[in-house]
Amino acid sequence: MEIIIKLSQFLLSLSLLIILHELGHFIPAKLFKTRVEKFYLFFDVKFSLFKKKIGDTVYGIGWLPLGGYVKIAGMIDESMDTDQMKQEPQPWEFRSKPAWQRLIIMLGGVTVNFVLAFVIYIGMAYVYGDSYLKNDDLKDGISVTNPVLQKAGLQTGDKIVSVDGHIIERFNDLPEALLVGVGKDVVLERNGVQQTITLPADLIGQVVDENSKSLVSLRIPFVIAGFAEGSANEGKLQPKDVVLSVNGEPLRYYDQVEVAMSKYKGQTVPMEVLRDEKKTVVDVTVDKDGKLGVFNGLVGMQDMERMGYYTLSHDKYSFLESIPVGLEKGKDKVVGYWKQLKLMVSPETGAYKGVGGFKAIFDIFPQFWSWELFWSITAILSIMLGVMNLLPIPALDGGHVMFLLYEMISGRKPSDKFMENAQMVGFFILIGLLLFANGNDIYKAILGK
Template sequence: MTSLFIRSIQLFLSISILIVIHELGHFLFAKIFKVRVERFFLFFDPWFSLLKKKIGETTYGIGWLPLGGYVKISGMMMEDNDNIDSENNNKNFEFRSKSAIKRLLIISGGIFFNILLSVIIFSSLLLKYGEINLPTKNVKFGIEVDSFGKKIGLENGDLILFINGEFIPYFNDIPKAILLGNTITIDRMGKIINLSLSDEKKRFLFERKELSSFIKPRIPSIVNYVIKNSEADKSGIKRNDEILEVNSEFILFSDQLKDTLSKYKNKTVSLSISRNGDLIQKKVFLKKGFLGVYLKNFMDMDKIFLFEKKNFSIIESFTNGVKKTWEVLKNQIFFLKNVFHIKTKAYKQVGSFFSMAKEFPSQWNWDIFWYLTATLSIWLSFLNLFPIPSLDGGYMFFILIEMITKKRIKKIILERCTFIGFLMISLIMIMVIVWDILKVFFY
């Protein structure tokens, strides 16, 4: 329950930041072009608001309905063409009095600011921590795959040579490259094999709850943590012990250990362990096949795997922050494209606020918080580009039509399209929320 609360608070704070930044983009561009902003609200405030204060010509506040936010700009709704030149209906502080290009910039300000936020966050993280990558050539023992990875044809110990005929320099990029690719070339015990990646195969990967973890470097079976009062703890197993044998079955890698232990549920086994260069024997009862330890992952094995750490200057962090933002956007476009391919079943990964909350860690972590906020920010900017009335992209679409035809669209058309767009978005949101709830019971 505590972890759920922490995740929810992180999501709430992240969404609040994204809304304020988005609306700030509209607000500042309106101010630059001397357009009056009547209201600036975080969350919606039908009937009443939680907090509000008027400063100058603008009322700032917080609403009670956390489904978005808004700025109310004077003269946003155009009048009919017959009245557009009327002095009373074309005041110079109103939105509709400005040129098409200025109105387009005001509307796109929110999208621009969300993109800028992503770049700033990614750049700051790169400047602070640099970038740590595992070169593919250093994955010396091949890969370890889960059941979903095996369904697309991969096996433990495979060495990935190429994806779509190209060598992937860093292992971190291989899962994404597989999702985007059509073929994988592997070395399986000296035999070169080409695996095709059809939509039917990718379906197995999209059925996962975590898309990026179906493949990882194969690693030795070294203990990272012994659970207190477990059978392993009682038997004297310690951190950094490397398990070499189970009942005389030789163990090289962690996947082999997991497979071997599963055969001895509720039985006592004899383990051969290497501890500081010494070979020792331990007997452990495997209650339900569970040893009572957590093994190290490849990130804990910097003495075995040679990682590359790259530090960035301020300028380098900014340019790489832009690249990171673009990479995240490309991944989101790819995912959205696959959502509409029924064979991939990528639609199973679609979620509402409930799914987003699960992405945040159960314990507060500012680094992960800011990374996810940057990811959500670029996602918000991308969604707002869609030419759906009531979204920024819808208003931008109408202004672009006006710029091409040299005629303003009538008020009645704008009102009807905006209303239809609002209904569409509301329906989609309801469907996604219902789907998210159903996944708890059926997926």
């Protein structure tokens, strides 16, 4: 059932983004009386799942869910319909329209992508508000289990002050700040003293190689979830017990308990736990490896807030207040993705190793239905689609815009033959990028990453 929920979210988000992007081309084309011959969700290689002609346009659904398209008369696009281009230009064709109209038609898709993302962020601010942890409230610092960050000099208990000169105000923003801060300085506070470390330029590449699932996380309490087979502490400890101290030493976090256990290998020591809201002392047996033979349970944010570990901040907005909040968040996401894209094209960062295809996008969606997560993921995917389509690669909207700007500035229109060749080059570039991204997915799957 989980896979169906995941797949449903993936296809719904993808379909929504494709249809709205193509409408961004379709609507201005119609406004400028340009004939649109086809409007398709997904690609109809050889055959369509559905198609119906209304007026001059065939509307359909293809079987290959790798995107969608509108076929505009008199335009050299992925259809490579060169026969049409050999005929005399007709007034309803794209090539017969003034350059400024063609520019608006080509920019329509990415414009819709960015507008959609900003609208989603505004709507989310209004409906859900903001829930976050203030970085200043993490009095005991963060948990660092990522070997790459540990090698770089970060430790559990560090309080991150700034990354690349930018003050970290919310813990939620820290992982992204570390990723885009490769090769930059991180100011941290350790044992009351500020110090600076420099992140390695190939941080992202190292993280991908290590198959590290997270960069940093919150320090959590040690909560008993279950027992390993043959555990000497089954019956002494109980599920949901929260470890408070060992041998009289107060221990607030899971990482502290792990360190403490290593000091009592092969011994029996008193452990204070919180059980049913009451403090209880039990004698536990520590094995020769410094383990208790128990599994630590995941603790939800609400439980940790109730137990006094963290305090979530909640901001609610009126509709008018949500507009600047949503616009600011959208702007930050666009800027952040541009920075990530720059890292991906810089070989020294190793960020290209993390590039993924459709499986990577599919994996982003959760196995449970959450409208809040769905809209959040759809918004960032819309930004990614908009940014990628703006790249000056022939066959992408950005490539067409590049040639149109050249025409408007120079007054000379590239020949149809040149555009055909450019489109073919762009097509092979896109195929190469598609193979690389999805090849990365396959490679990671083979290695179990």
